[in-house]
Amino acid sequence: MRKIFLLLCALVCMVSAYAQNSLKVRVKDKQNNTALADATILVKGTNIILKSAADGTANLNNISNGLQTILIRNVGFEEQKLMLTFPFTQNEAIEILMEPAEDELEEVIVSSTRTSRSIQNTPTRVETIELEEIDEKSNMRPANVSMILHESTGIAVQQTSATSANASIRIQGLDGRYTQLLKDGYASFGNFASGLSILEIPPLDLAQVEIIKGPSSTLFGAGAIAGVVNFISRVPREKADLSFILNQSNVGQTNIGAFSMQRGKKFGYSLLALANFQKAYDVDKDDFTELPKTNDFTIHPKVFIYPSERTMITIGNAFTKSDRTGGDIFVINKGINAEHQYFETNNSTRNTSTLDFSYKTAEKDLLKIKTSFNYFKRGISIPDYKFNGVNYNSYTDFSYLKTLKNQSLIFGGNLVYDKFSEQNQEPVLKKDFTTRTAGAYAQHTWDLSEKLKLESGLRADFVNYFNASYRQNEVFILPRVSALYKFDDHWSSRIGGGLGYKTPTLFTEQTETFQYQNLLPLNHVKAERSFGGTADVNYKTAISDDWMLSFNQMFFFTRINNSTILLQDNDGNFSFGNTREPVRSLGFETNAKLIFHEHFKLFAGYTFTDAKANYLPVIQTIRLLPKNKLNLALLYEKESNFKMGLEGYFTDRQYLYNNQQTNAFWEFGFMAEKVFGKISIFINAENFTDTRQSRYKSVVNGSNLTPTFDDIWTHTEGRTFNGGIKLKL
Structure with missing residues (x-):
């Protein structure tokens, strides 16, 4: 009988040690008290990780007993940390208030599709070069944007003159005339105005560069055959x-x-x-x-x-x-x-x-x-x-x-x-x-x-x-x-x-x-x-x-x-x-x-x-x-x-x-x-x-x-x- 009792005790201890628990949280923006979707919630040291829903809620399951660290992360916000001991009793979701990060990072919003959607929810494929990378490339070449684009996959900055160092942009191998350059949505760099354009766009005031590859003429008209680059x-x-x-x-x-x-x-x-x-x-x-x-x-x-x-x-x-x-x-x-x-x-x-x-x-x-x-x-x-x-x-x-x-x-x-x-040219030319x-x-x-x-x-x-x-x-x-x-x-x-x-x-x-x-x-x-x-x-x-x-x-x-x-x-x-x-x-x-x-x-x-x-x-x-x-x-x-x-x-x-x-x-x-x-x-x-x-x-x-x-x-x-x-x- 004593052996059976000890065996039952051991089984109870084992079940208790490996008990699985649940936790419900609701993630909000502290500044305006609105729900934050797609925030990352994870249990440190485990493979338990998921995203918050549209209403900011998330249900974490299979959490083991003992002291656990819950991390909540979202782009543009400071990381939040919860220290909870499980089993944990809760009657309603724990509210997590996210504070904006000091560097003021924000969710990436694209404007080139004109809908101002987040990049994760935009059906059109848009690549973005964000402020952090722009700032880094500005250190390398503050005079113009050539370095920002030169190092992007699928884009080449093609030098066209041995002595003047003029250059143009190629996307997916097509000549520069097939890429439309925009500044804040304005097409000011086409035809003759494309000359020296790359050398005359400074990066110091840029917040983001948006790149749409492939035909984009539906919103931008002529010249967007290879793609669009919007500064x-x-x-x-x-x-x-x-x-x-x-x-x-x-x-x-x-x-x-x-x-x-x-x-x-x-x-x-x-x-x-x-x-x-x-x-x-x-x-x-x-x-x-x-x-x-x-x-x-x-x-x-x-x-x-x-x-x-x-x-x-x-x-x-x-x-x-x-x-x-x-x-x-x-x-x-x-x-x-x-x-x-x-x-x-x-x-x-x-x-x-x-x-x-x-x-x-x-x-x-x-x-x-x-x-x-x-x-x-x-x-x-x-x-x-x-x-x-x-x-x-x-x-x-x-x-x-x-x-x-x-x-x-x-x-x-x-x-x-x-x-x-053209000025000062004979009529035939x-x-x-x-x-x-x-x-x-x-x-x-x-x-x-x-x-x-x-x-x-x-x-x-x-x-x-x-x-x-x-x-x-x-x-x-x-x-x-x-x-x-x-x-x-x-x-x-x-x-x-x-x-x-x-x-x-x-x-x-x-x-x-x-x-x-x-x-x-x-x-x-x-x-x-x-x-x-x-x-x-x-x-x-x-x-x-x-x-x-x-x-x-x-x-x-x-x-x-x-x-x-x-x-x-x-x-x-x-x-x-x-x-x-x-x-x-x-x-x-x-x-x-x-x-x-x-x-x-x-x-x-x-x-x-x-x-x-x-x-x-x-x-x-x-x-x-x-x-x-x-x-x-x-x-x-x-x-x-x-x-x-x-x-x-x-x-x-x-x-x-x-x-x-x-x-x-x-x-x-x-x-x-x-x-x-x-x-x-x-x-x-x-x-x-x-x-x-x-x-x-x-x-x-x-x-x-x-x-x-x-x-x-x-x-x-x-x-x-x-x-x-x-x-x-």
Whole structure:
């Protein structure tokens, strides 16, 4: 009997030790007492983890007896911790009040789809580069946004000039003219105004960069065949924000910038001012610059007016002046003589005035009217040739967003006027061109269930474009559809596709390389048309308390019909014409992110791109396009204290326009930043292994008097070291 009694006691103890308990919590925002959905609740040291529901509640089961630590996390809020001893008796849910994090991180809201949804609930696939990464890349290159985009999977910043260092953006292997660049939703960087655009967009006032890959013409019209890159500016808050940056590099670049913003009850403001100075730099001592002598200045004030809680008016004006001189370094430093005469100057003035009016007709309904006027003037000079042109662009858009219980509908229209005028040119070569567009669009987003969300849209554009040689009217009907399916808390998938178009333009990556010399006006060239889509699978999970893993696999396809190609006649003149042979790009992108204890972050991205132009003879692969690219980055960060990172990038072989293949290459970078209160000091070593094109073959051919230049396929300036100071008040 005694043995049986002891055995029963042991069994009771064992059952008690391994008893399973439940816990119910409700997560709320402490500031406004509203429920927080998708907050992460986990039991430390176990695999018990789940997300809060729409009403903020979560039920945790299978919790063992004893003292347990419950962690509650949500983006933009401080982590909360509960210490509870189980068994635990509760009659109602424990209320968890989340306090906003000091760094004011917020849930990622995308504006490029016009619905202002969180990125997790947007059927259209949108990639975001957030403020933290923008701030990090600004340390590397405060002058412009090229570094932000260069290191993104599936995007390439293609240098188009050996002496001026001008560049364009390629998405999924397609030429830069197929990517639409926006600043706060304004299309001010198209056609001739795309010249020097990447070099004239500063990153200091950016809050977020949104990237939509694949045809996006339904909401954005012409030029969004490969995708859209939208640079989103910061908006003022009640707490004043004032920051300064001073940067110096070993290649002779100096950057001095400031950004300030604050909101009052009825008025707010933001102000960006940036000056960049670059000395002429010749790294390989061949007498020709890899980096031109440059003086840039940008000032961008914005005024925010709040007549009521429902109304906001924003008035802004961005002005940029840039002077760049490259070529023979002796000419730049000492002037022309008998042996040194080649130079290339680029002088540009860009001014963009904007006006936004927003009115909330209901809690979630929004009427929005926005208009802009853009003036861009650029002059190019080389020996015995000058090019001068002015581009005028006006853009007006009006839209209304109606939000229902499980649906949102946005409809609107826009008017676009774009005119280019060349100055001081003989009539036969005068490149004047005007495009006028009137469009109407509608988009419907429908949450069919918690798992399935659909988005469909339709645009109709009437386009009239003309010059002295011809006039063309075209109508484009552009449908687009996308879907998001959430399998569970870990797996989700998006698929989408649509049509697109691009009106004719003389200003492409190829024509930029010869400064538009002997380029004939457009004549009977029609718009290019496209169709394509993307599909992806996402996975994210907490491996344990300290490890987080996310993974994305995306596939893409785009086909361009009626594409325009550059032709050369027997007299050496260049012209554009349409071809029946298509251009198509297909491939996939793989992205993975591993986070350890919120301090160590490992990023890996791989891009495979197979892009071909059927009109090309012999080798149809699109030029200056690597089939394989690999991005690797390891970052250590201790919040508001210290960060450092190591990056590595592999680029596969590329075909040049002469059908030769380049070498594959690696490049590596290192950065570090230390924060001392309101002051931070940063250093950066970009391409510290000194990968550059002149190590394989001289970029410059011929004599100093009549040089020619190879296609640019990798770094020309070699390694770059820079460091500086930032002050945030």
